[in-house]
Structure formats: structure tokens, C-alpha cells
Amino acid sequence: MDRHQTEKDDEASGQGRPTLKTLAFMTGLGVTTVSRALKDAPEIGAETRRRVQLVAKQIGYRPNRAGVRLRTGKTNVISLVLNTEREIMSFVSDIIYGVSEVIADTPYHLIVTPYSRSQDPLDPIRYLVETGSADGVIISRTQPNDPRARYMLERGIPFATHGRTDMGLIHPYHDFDNYAFAAEAVRHLAGIGRRRLALLAPPVELTYHSHTLNGFTDALSEVGASEIPFNTVSIDHSIEQIRMRTAQLMRRDVRPDGFVSSAAAATLAIVAGIEDAGLKLGRDVDVVSKQSSDLLHLFRRELLVVNENFRLAGAELARSVLGWIGGSAPGSLQSLSVPTEVLAYRRPD
Amino acid sequence: MDRHQTEKDDEASGQGRPTLKTLAFMTGLGVTTVSRALKDAPEIGAETRRRVQLVAKQIGYRPNRAGVRLRTGKTNVISLVLNTEREIMSFVSDIIYGVSEVIADTPYHLIVTPYSRSQDPLDPIRYLVETGSADGVIISRTQPNDPRARYMLERGIPFATHGRTDMGLIHPYHDFDNYAFAAEAVRHLAGIGRRRLALLAPPVELTYHSHTLNGFTDALSEVGASEIPFNTVSIDHSIEQIRMRTAQLMRRDVRPDGFVSSAAAATLAIVAGIEDAGLKLGRDVDVVSKQSSDLLHLFRRELLVVNENFRLAGAELARSVLGWIGGSAPGSLQSLSVPTEVLAYRRPD
DNA sequence: GTGACAATCTGTAACGTTTCAGTATATAGG
DNA sequence: CCTATATACTGAAACGTTACAGATTGTCAC
Numbered sequence: 001m002d003r004h005q006t007e008k009d010d011e012a013s014g015q016g017r018p019t020l021k022t023l024a025f026m027t028g029l030g031v032t033t034v035s036r037a038l039k040d041a042p043e044i045g046a047e048t049r050r051r052v053q054l055v056a057k058q059i060g061y062r063p064n065r066a067g068v069r070l071r072t073g074k075t076n077v078i079s080l081v082l083n084t085e086r087e088i089m090s091f092v093s094d095i096i097y098g099v100s101e102v103i104a105d106t107p108y109h110l111i112v113t114p115y116s117r118s119q120d121p122l123d124p125i126r127y128l129v130e131t132g133s134a135d136g137v138i139i140s141r142t143q144p145n146d147p148r149a150r151y152m153l154e155r156g157i158p159f160a161t162h163g164r165t166d167m168g169l170i171h172p173y174h175d176f177d178n179y180a181f182a183a184e185a186v187r188h189l190a191g192i193g194r195r196r197l198a199l200l201a202p203p204v205e206l207t208y209h210s211h212t213l214n215g216f217t218d219a220l221s222e223v224g225a226s227e228i229p230f231n232t233v234s235i236d237h238s239i240e241q242i243r244m245r246t247a248q249l250m251r252r253d254v255r256p257d258g259f260v261s262s263a264a265a266a267t268l269a270i271v272a273g274i275e276d277a278g279l280k281l282g283r284d285v286d287v288v289s290k291q292s293s294d295l296l297h298l299f300r301r302e303l304l305v306v307n308e309n310f311r312l313a314g315a316e317l318a319r320s321v322l323g324w325i326g327g328s329a330p331g332s333l334q335s336l337s338v339p340t341e342v343l344a345y346r347r348p349d
Numbered sequence: 350m351d352r353h354q355t356e357k358d359d360e361a362s363g364q365g366r367p368t369l370k371t372l373a374f375m376t377g378l379g380v381t382t383v384s385r386a387l388k389d390a391p392e393i394g395a396e397t398r399r400r401v402q403l404v405a406k407q408i409g410y411r412p413n414r415a416g417v418r419l420r421t422g423k424t425n426v427i428s429l430v431l432n433t434e435r436e437i438m439s440f441v442s443d444i445i446y447g448v449s450e451v452i453a454d455t456p457y458h459l460i461v462t463p464y465s466r467s468q469d470p471l472d473p474i475r476y477l478v479e480t481g482s483a484d485g486v487i488i489s490r491t492q493p494n495d496p497r498a499r500y501m502l503e504r505g506i507p508f509a510t511h512g513r514t515d516m517g518l519i520h521p522y523h524d525f526d527n528y529a530f531a532a533e534a535v536r537h538l539a540g541i542g543r544r545r546l547a548l549l550a551p552p553v554e555l556t557y558h559s560h561t562l563n564g565f566t567d568a569l570s571e572v573g574a575s576e577i578p579f580n581t582v583s584i585d586h587s588i589e590q591i592r593m594r595t596a597q598l599m600r601r602d603v604r605p606d607g608f609v610s611s612a613a614a615a616t617l618a619i620v621a622g623i624e625d626a627g628l629k630l631g632r633d634v635d636v637v638s639k640q641s642s643d644l645l646h647l648f649r650r651e652l653l654v655v656n657e658n659f660r661l662a663g664a665e666l667a668r669s670v671l672g673w674i675g676g677s678a679p680g681s682l683q684s685l686s687v688p689t690e691v692l693a694y695r696r697p698d
Numbered sequence: 699g700t701g702a703c704a705a706t707c708t709g710t711a712a713c714g715t716t717t718c719a720g721t722a723t724a725t726a727g728g
Numbered sequence: 729c730c731t732a733t734a735t736a737c738t739g740a741a742a743c744g745t746t747a748c749a750g751a752t753t754g755t756c757a758c
Contacts, residue, residue, distance in 0.1 A: 084446045089439050093441035
């Protein structure tokens with residue numbers, strides 16, 4: 001309504017956004033030549049190529065995404081698929097920033113595709129694949145037998161998972177070494193004299209549940225400590241639930257003198273539960289927790305922490321997806337992040 | 350390379366994703382008719398319309414975004430523009446979820462457009478507008494005189510701001526009533542006998558700095574309390590800096606007996622600083638803090654909190670942008686969120 | 699029976715891009 | 729001088745959609 005195309009359409013001079021036609025007009029070349037010159041095709045003369053690229057830069061030519069996408073099917077989009085209820089908060093922001101960092105000087109855009117509790121986690125994936133909305137996908141909350149990974153593998157759409165699968169299928173992933181984390185945590189606790197340890201693990205359905213559990217139990221037998229079962233809750237449970245269960249546990253005769261916690265928010269709840277039971281952190285019990293931002297030491301200086309860097313994970317995942325899109329072998333795009341040592345509080349200067 | 354189009358192109362039968370042509374073939378109608386039937390155009394017969402829509406639903410027709418975008422210029426994209434260094438973590442995830450909630454049953458996608466410290470905040474906006482990458486934009490960290498808002502207003506691109514501007518220009522926004530927050534905080538502190546109050550404010554350049562400050566000082570004079578200046582830091586400073594400055598402040602002869610803090614992470618630092626100085630929260634000093642997730646009470650039960658709901662903000666901002674895109678008057682798309690009362694810790698059941 | 703008119707439907711062109719199948723020119727070989 | 733070949737360029741078609749300008753009916757008044 002508002003846009004009068006009063007000019008004849010060949011007047012590719014100044015008005016709107018420059019297109020290939022504009023460039024063709026300005027250089028006196030054909031649209032095809034311009035297109036090829038811009039992507040360094042071999043059959044274009046060296047000088048022509050330089051000339052076109054110069055003019056393109058001068059007038060700030062940017063390829064029209066819709067045109068490219070319609071013609072080639074390439075969307076230049078990476079989708080990050082998130083569970084809107086269960087993702088860890090800092091995970092979301094850090095991973096987004098990590099991804100952004102990597103795709104910043106590429107033509108890629110990042111779209112966030114959410115799904116909620118009520119939905120099948122496969123739904124958003126199906127949507128993306130069926131509508132061809134992305135060239136690559138990043139998923140989290142990976143399961144040993146993950147239907148999403150299988151689905152995308154079948155359709156040949158590049159993706160990367162945060163966390164590993166265990167289906168005998170090869171795909172890019174980035175994972176934190178939760179086995180090492182749990183084992184180190186146990187060793188540290190044993191080193192300060194703790195003998196009866198409890199683990200607040202990730203939810204059973206996720207792959208890193210067993211990684212964590214294995215690291216925990218292997219190290220337990222290594223150091224000769226014993227486990228106090230604490231598997232009525234996971235880090236996916238509410239703060240209140242974890243707090244209550246922890247308090248219950250700590251009021252028993254045989255109670256843990258050490259905790260390993262797989263998430264910072266859950267650790268707050270554990271500590272609250274410990275204190276609800278009238279016990280004192282650092283005296284009656286020690287807690288080693290993963291954290292993704294440096295806040296737990298402020299919470300209770302007695303806490304022992306291991307850092308997990310989600311921003312790095314985001315960057316790594318983005319690199320993997322782009323790598324796969326770019327033709328690298330999926331098997332070569334897997335990475336594991338080694339945990340820091342267990343960090344105790346140090347007084348600030 | 351891999352996609353052989355062996356069939357004649359009219360065989361719009363089964364192979365790929367259904368298009369209008371597929372539907373036209375199946376219904377025996379023209380492409381134009383199908384297109385209009387799907388959008389309930391008036392000149393299509395009632396039965397034809399129903400028939401087309403039925404078939405479309407049956408075979409799962411989804412309009413090709415690139416086609417629509419190329420033809421109409423409509424992207425069906427909302428962009429959330431984020432500062433990758435300074436945004437509050439929970440803000441990012443909650444606002445994304447809030448936006449997602451609202452656009453879930455629309456054709457819109459959410460893209461995240463990041464910018465970093467080094468860049469002009471106007472850069473990402475210019476990019477979005479120049480490349481026509483979004484139908485609507487959401488920005489945060491709003492300033493009284495905000496070049497981004499002015500820029501988008503000039504180009505006529507719909508947007509909504511988290512926080513208000515103060516340029517005499519009308520645009521959609523959602524804001525938390527920080528004036529009321531600070532005023533209520535002061536009243537509450539005065540009510541429990543605190544007389545010398547310090548404010549940890551948002552950074553001066555953001556609009557809600559002065560809202561907060563005004564609420565703070567107005568209520569101070571209302572209750573007859575006095576201000577202990579604490580403006581060498583803002584909530585944008587690092588945890589360490591805030592902690593150190595707080596400790597310094599608390600070691601002075603004339604030190605605050607109450608704090609008002611505009612962000613939860615900063616509050617952790619304030620408390621740490623208070624304790625560094627050998628003082629005790631709840632006895633020597635009280636702190637009222639904003640928080641966006643329910644964790645501060647776990648940190649120190651003596652903390653007094655006011656909740657700010659970022660998820661709601663995200664939803665509200667998305668509604669505003671969509672409203673503007675849909676033709677509503679920008680002035681009718683402004684909302685203010687009223688703070689909860691100051692909440693003290695209650696023991697869980 | 700004719701004209702007018704409304705109700706339905708349709709073909710063509712265009713959005714910006716890339717690919718396919720060329721065309722034109724120059725160089726070299728015989 | 730003619731043909732072959734390489735080099736540098738080009739027009740047309742297509743991706744899926746919508747807008748424009750018709751085209752084909754049927755109905756009704758006269």
C-alpha cells in the first residue's frame with residue numbers, strides 16, 4: 001500500500017536495498033556474472049571479480065536471505081532446542097552466548113525453538129526438519145537412547161548434542177566429563193575424612209546420570225567410602241522437594257557426612273535441608289557441587305565447587321554443527337570437557 | 350547434486366514437501382485459488398474453501414517461509430537483542446521462555462541477536478533493519494534517550510523495549526515499577542527501624558536508574574530516613590567489586606543499617622561484603638533485594654525480597670510487538686508491572 | 699435474447715537467488 | 729582459412745508465494 005514502485009524496474013539505482021540486479025546495473029555486467037563473481041567462481045576474470053566485490057562492499061550489498069533460501073534450500077539458521085521448564089537457567093544464557101560467539105562472523109542466525117513439559121521432545125525436532133527451518137540443530141538433555149538424535153540421523157540433518165548418547169550411532173557432541181567430576185568429588189571428600197557419601201544426581205533418563213553415578217560409585221570403592229542412597233530426588237526436582245528430602249535424610253541415624261551435587265541450584269536446597277536438620281556445613285557435612293557461575297562460594301564459603309563452563313559448551317556445540325554442515329565427519333566433532341579440580345574457598349584479597 | 354528431479358514437475362504427487370502446487374493438483378484448482386482459499390479470502394466459495402483447507406490439513410501443508418518472505422517481505426521473525434556481557438542470567442532464559450509462550454501458536458520464530466561490549470548497541474539494530482531480518486524487535490537495557498528506539502521509530506519497524514525511554518516518543522514497552530519497588534523497600538526498612546539506607550542502583554545510563562533512585566529518595570524523605578551514598582558501584586559491576594566496596598562502606602563510622610539492592614547477584618556480593626566487615630545480616634543491617642527466581646531466601650533467610658517476573662515481561666513484550674505488527678496503536682501497548690510486597694522468610698512446612 | 703453484474707475461479711508476473719545451457723570472443727592447432 | 733578449445737560472460741528458468749488483471753460462469757432485469 002505504502003510502497004509506490006513509480007520507477008521503472010530497471011532503475012536499479014538508489015532506492016531500496018541493493019540486489020544482484022543493482023550490482024549488475026552498476027557494473028554493467030549480467031546478474032549471473034555478479035552472482036558468481038561474489039562467490040569466487042573460477043570462470044570469472046580476476047579483474048571483474050575484484051571490481052564486483054569492491055562495488056558490492058561499497059554499497060553494502062547483503063544477499064537476500066529469502067532469495068537464497070528459496071533457491072538453494074539453505075536457511076543459514078541454527079536452531080537451539082530448549083525445554084522451557086527444565087533447563088538450567090545459566091545454561092540457557094551461557095550456551096546462547098557461546099553459540100553466538102561462534103556464529104558471529106558467519107551468515108548464520110540463531111533461532112530458539114522451545115518445547116514444554118507437555119510435549120514430546122521430538123515434536124520441535126520434527127517441526128524443524130519437516131519445515132526445513134534450520135540447517136543445523138543443537139539439543140540438550142540427551143538420553144542414552146535418544147529418539148531425536150536417531151530421527152535427525154535418519155533424515156541426514158546436521159546436529160550436535162549437549163551430552164552423549166549410547167546407541168552405537170555416531171554424531172557430534174560436547175559433554176562435560178561427569179564421570180571425572182563425580183570421582184574427583186568423592187576423592188576430595190574422602191581426602192578430608194568424609195566416609196558416608198550421598199549423590200544428588202541428574203534425572204535417570206539423561207545420559208549423564210549414569211556417567212555421574214559410575215564416577216561416584218567407582219571412586220567410592222577406590223577410596224573405601226560408602227554410599228548413603230539419595231535417589232528419591234534428582235536435580236530436576238523442585239528446590240522445596242530437595243530441601244525436604246535432604247532434611248529427612250540428615251535426621252536419620254545413618255546420615256551422610258558428604259554430598260556430591262550435580263547442580264548449583266540443587267546445592268542451595270541441599271544446604272538448606274542440612275541446616276533445617278540442625279547440622280552445620282563444613283563441620284558435620286561437606287558438599288561438593290558443580291556450578292556454572294561463580295556464586296556458590298558467596299552462598300556458603302564452606303562449599304566445595306567444580307566449575308562447568310556452559311559458554312564453552314555452546315561454542316563447542318556451534319562449532320560442531322557448523323563443522324558437520326561444512327562437510328566434516330561427524331565422528332571428528334566430538335569433545336569432552338575436563339572438570340576443574342575441586343575448589344575450596346579462598347579469601348578475596 | 351543428490352536430488353534428482355526425475356519426475357516431470359507437474360507430478361505434484363508425493364515426493365517432497367507439499368506446496369501450493371501440490372494442493373492445486375490434488376484439488377484440481379489453480380494455485381491462486383488455493384492460496385486465497387487458505388487465507389479465507391472473500392471471493393472463494395465456501396465449499397471450495399473448506400475443501401482446500403481440509404486437504405491442506407490432511408497432507409500437512411505448511412507455507413514455505415522463504416516463499417512468503419521473498420514475495421511479501423514478511424519474515425515472521427521476532428528478534429530479541431541481547432548484550433552478551435551484561436544481561437542478567439535469569440533474565441535471558443525467562444524472557445526467552447516468556448516470548449516463546451506467546452509466539453508458540455503463531456507462525457513467528459524467535460531469533461536471538463547478540464552484541465558485545467565492544468560494539469555500538471545500535472549495530473545489531475541497524476543490521477536487523479537494513480537486512481530486513483525481522484518483523485519486530487525486542488530490546489532491553491533501555492536508556493532515557495535511546496538511539497535504538499529512535500532509529501527504529503524513524504524506520505517504522507515495530508519494537509518493544511524492556512524499560513521505558515524518556516524522549517517524548519511513544520512506543521510499546523514493558524517495565525517493572527522500580528520506583529514503587531525502591532519506595533516500598535525503604536518503607537519496609539524504616540518500618541523495622543532502619544534509618545541510614547544505601548542503594549545499590551542500576552547503572553546510571555539506564556532509564557530505571559532514575560526510577561529506582563527517585564523511589565528511593567522520595568521514600569527516604571517520606572519516612573525521615575537518611576541516605577548513605579553508595580554510588581561508586583552499580584549492579585553492573587563485578588561481584589568482587591561490589592563486595593569490596595560494600596565491605597569498605599561497612600567499616601566506616603557512619604555506615605548504613607539498611608540496603609536496597611536492584612539485583613539478586615549483586616545482593617550476594619553485598620551480603621558477602623557485610624560479612625567481610627564482621628557484621629551480621631538481620632542484626633546490624635537489613636537488605637531488601639529484587640530477585641527473579643526464588644533463591645535468595647535460601648542464601649540468607651534474613652534477606653528481604655521483592656520478586657520481579659521476567660517471564661511475564663517476556664510474554665508482555667512479545668504481545669506488544671505482535672500487537673504493533675498487527676496494527677494496534679503503539680501507545681496502547683505499554684505496561685507496567687507492580688512489584689510484590691516485601692517478602693520476609695517463612696519457614697517451609 | 700441481450701446486457702449487466704455478481705460470484706468464482708485462473709494465468710502471469712514478480713520477489714532475489716542460483717543453476718543450466720548456452721553465446722561470443724580470443725587463441726591455438728592443423 | 730577453418731576448426732577446436734578455453735575463457736569470460738549471459739539469458740532463461742526455477743524455487744514457493746501473492747497481487748494484479750482478467751476469464752468464465754450463472755442470474756436477473758428488461
